[in-house]
């Protein structure tokens with residue numbers, strides 16, 4: 581097991597062209613800053629669970645147990661595929677010694693909070709968490725987590741970094 585600090589991050593924030601439209605959301609300043617002291621582990625739940633690039637856009641739709649992940653126009657339900665992959669991925673991350681997670685805001689797969697969820701009447705409520713991020717939160721309740729937009733604030737970035745170091749101190753051996 582490596583002693584390096586490892587932070588999982590939405591791949592599109594690292595400049596990988598994995599978004600639904602074949603684009604990315606490169607956060608160069610943020611990722612360069614973090615890469616000075618940690619290894620950034622790219623995760624794209626939508627592509628890694630088997631969906632293509634480009635692909636139809638998806639959203640969360642209210643359902644009794646948890647929101648479902650559906651394509652917007654054709655209404656294909658990818659919930660089962662995403663959850664099965666997420667659980668496997670989380671087992672792998674557990675073995676790889678993870679110390680933090682940075683998720684792309686607003687994403688129905690990666691976003692941590694305020695993700696739009698469509699209710700039965702067709703209205704949207706910003707109450708959701710992306711499906712992968714939700715599984716991650718359940719499995720690692722103490723893991724430091726943030727969205728890229730929060731980390732534009734230097735105070736929140738500083739706090740996130742301190743939380744990552746504290747998490748490593750409390751959970752793993754280190755040199």
Ligand code: SF4
Nearest residue numbers: 591592624684687690
């Ligand atoms: S937000 Fe998440 S699922 Fe969407 S492209 Fe970025 S890494 Fe992939």
